[in-house]
Amino acid sequence: MANTKDFQVAIVGGGMIGLVCAAVLTQAGIQVDLFESASKFGEVGAGIGLGPNAVRALDAMGLLKAVLAKSDQEISDMRAFRFMSCSPGHEHILDYPYLPEDNGLGIHRADFLDALIPFVDPNTTHFNKRCTNVASSSNAGTPHSILHFTDGTTFATDLVLGADGIRSTIRSVVLGIPGPEVQRLSFANTVAYRALIPLDDVKRAGVKTDLSARPICWTSLHKHIITFPIHNMNTINVVVFSSNPSIPMGSVQVPSHQWVILASNQEILDAYKDCGPDVTTLLSLMESPRKWSIHTVDPPLDTFVRENIALVGDAAHAMCPHLGAGAGQGIEDSFVLTRLLSHPHTKLSNLRDVLQAYNEVRLERANMVVRGSIRAGKIYECGLPSQQMHEALVNLWEPVWHHDLQEDVSSAVRLLKEKGVFVMNPL
Ligand SMILES: Cc1cc2nc3c(=O)[nH]c(=O)nc-3n(C[C@H](O)[C@H](O)[C@H](O)COP(=O)(O)OP(=O)(O)OC[C@H]3O[C@@H](n4cnc5c(N)ncnc54)[C@H](O)[C@@H]3O)c2cc1C
Structure with a gap:
C-alpha cells in the first residue's frame, strides 16, 4: 500500500x-x-x-x-476485583463497584x-x-x-x-x-511469583472460593495475591506479591540477570505461612514459579x-x-x-x-x-x-x-x- x-x-x-x-x-x-x-x-x-x-x-x-x-x-x-483476606476465614472486604459498561x-x-x-x-x-x-x-x-x-x-x-x-x-x-x-528504574522492594493453574486443578485441590467468577485481590500485611481467569475461565492467572517495606524504594539494586529467576514452591509457602486454607492450597499448586523483581520508572x-x-x-x-x-x-x-x-x-x-x-x-x-x-x-x-x-x-x-x-x-x-x-x- x-x-x-x-x-x-x-x-x-x-x-x-x-x-x-x-x-x-x-x-x-x-x-x-x-x-x-x-x-x-x-x-x-x-x-x-x-x-x-x-x-x-x-x-x-x-x-x-x-x-x-x-x-x-x-x-x-x-468484572472488577473482589477483595478478600489471606487470613484463615478469608474475610470478604469489598466487591469493587463497577458500572455495567465497565468491562x-x-x-x-x-x-x-x-x-x-x-x-x-x-x-x-x-x-x-x-x-x-x-x-x-x-x-x-x-x-x-x-x-x-x-x-x-x-x-x-x-x-x-x-x-x-x-x-x-x-x-x-x-x-x-x-x-x-x-x-531511571528503581526496584520497588517487591517480588512477584507468577503461575497459570488450570481451574480444574484448583477445584480438585479443594479451593472453595470461586476463582473464575471475578478477579480477586487477597490482602495481607506486606503481601497480596492477584487471581483472575483467562482462557474463557478455564485457567487461573496467579500473581503472588511479597514486599519488604523496610527498604525504601530504589535503595537496593538488583543485578539485571537476577530480575527474573526460578523460585521454589517452598519459598512462596514460607512467605505466606499462617494464611487460610484456600490461599495455602492455591500456592501449593504453583510448580517451579518464576520470581520477578518489580521495578518502576522512578x-x-x-x-x-x-x-x-x-x-x-x-x-x-x-x-x-x-x-x-x-x-x-x-x-x-x-x-x-x-x-x-x-x-x-x-x-x-x-x-x-x-x-x-x-x-x-x-x-x-x-x-x-x-x-x-x-x-x-x-x-x-x-x-x-x-x-x-x-x-x-x-x-x-x-x-x-x-x-x-x-x-x-x-x-x-x-x-x-x-x-x-x-x-x-x-x-
Ligand atoms: C508481574 C506483572 C504483572 C502485570 N500485570 C499487568 C496487568 O494485569 N495489566 C496491565 O495492564 N499491565 C500489567 N503489567 C504491566 C505490563 O506487563 C506492561 O506494562 C506491558 O507488558 C508493557 O508492554 P510494552 O510493549 O511497553 O513492553 P514489553 O512488553 O517489555 O515489550 C518490549 C519489547 O521490546 C523489545 N526490545 C527491548 N529492547 C529492545 C531494543 N533495544 N531494540 C529492539 N527491541 C527491543 C523486547 O524484546 C520486547 O519484545 C504487569 C507487569 C508485571 C511485571
Whole structure:
C-alpha cells in the first residue's frame, strides 16, 4: 500500500504496545518499520488484565474483536476485583463497584500478540534487531533519525517510537544519556511469583472460593495475591506479591540477570505461612514459579518526547502492577499517538509539534497512574482492619478507568491549532 503520509515511522520493540502502534498505523496506511530484538514475537507465559479504559481504547482502534477472538471470548466481561483476606476465614472486604459498561478483559499475553500480528506487514517487520542508539541526522535540510543496531546496521527514519519496554534503550536517548545503561528504574522492594493453574486443578485441590467468577485481590500485611481467569475461565492467572517495606524504594539494586529467576514452591509457602486454607492450597499448586523483581520508572519522567522520538508503553512509564494498568496506559499512549499521527494535518514538517502535543496530554495522566500504582500496593498490604481498608479501596480505579481519551486527542488538536501548527481550512 502507498504511504498516505510524507513521513515514515520506525518502532523499536515488538511487545504488546509496539504491536498495537504498528497495527493501527499500518491500518491507517502509514509506512511503519518495526524492529524487535528477539527472533520472533513472544511474551512471558502469563495472563494480563486489561481495565475498561484499555478495552474501550482497543475497541476504538478497531482491534478489540481480533483480541477477543484469540481470548476465546465474544465479549469482554471481566468484572472488577473482589477483595478478600489471606487470613484463615478469608474475610470478604469489598466487591469493587463497577458500572455495567465497565468491562475488562483477562487474556494470555501470547494470545494478545497473536491477535495483532496479522495487522502488521511482515515485509517491514525486522527481527534480531536490537537498537543500541538513535542519532540525529539531516538529509536535504530535513531532520532524520538514524537507528543503530547491535549487528552494525543502521536505519534512517523520520519518526522513532520507543516501545522497547521497561529496560528501554530509547528512554536513555530521550533523557539525553545515550549508552548501554538503562535509565531511571528503581526496584520497588517487591517480588512477584507468577503461575497459570488450570481451574480444574484448583477445584480438585479443594479451593472453595470461586476463582473464575471475578478477579480477586487477597490482602495481607506486606503481601497480596492477584487471581483472575483467562482462557474463557478455564485457567487461573496467579500473581503472588511479597514486599519488604523496610527498604525504601530504589535503595537496593538488583543485578539485571537476577530480575527474573526460578523460585521454589517452598519459598512462596514460607512467605505466606499462617494464611487460610484456600490461599495455602492455591500456592501449593504453583510448580517451579518464576520470581520477578518489580521495578518502576522512578522518579517518573519529565517528558516522553525528544525531537522526533516518542516513548510509549513501559519505555515511558513502567510501573508497579498494582493497578493492573501498565499495559492499559501503553494502550492509551497508542490511541492518542496514532490518532494524532494519522490526523489529516500531520505531516513531516510538523511532526515534532505533534509529538509535543502527545506529550502534553499523556505525560501527566500516565505519571498519575505510575504514582497510583505504588499507592495501591501499599493499601493492599497495609494490614488494616477490613473497614479501614474498604474506605481506602473505594474509588481506587476511578481515575484510571473513567477518562475521556477522545477528549485528550481533541485537546491536543486544539493545542496544535492554537499554536498555528494545524491550519484548518476556513469553512
Ligand atoms: C508481574 C506483572 C504483572 C502485570 N500485570 C499487568 C496487568 O494485569 N495489566 C496491565 O495492564 N499491565 C500489567 N503489567 C504491566 C505490563 O506487563 C506492561 O506494562 C506491558 O507488558 C508493557 O508492554 P510494552 O510493549 O511497553 O513492553 P514489553 O512488553 O517489555 O515489550 C518490549 C519489547 O521490546 C523489545 N526490545 C527491548 N529492547 C529492545 C531494543 N533495544 N531494540 C529492539 N527491541 C527491543 C523486547 O524484546 C520486547 O519484545 C504487569 C507487569 C508485571 C511485571
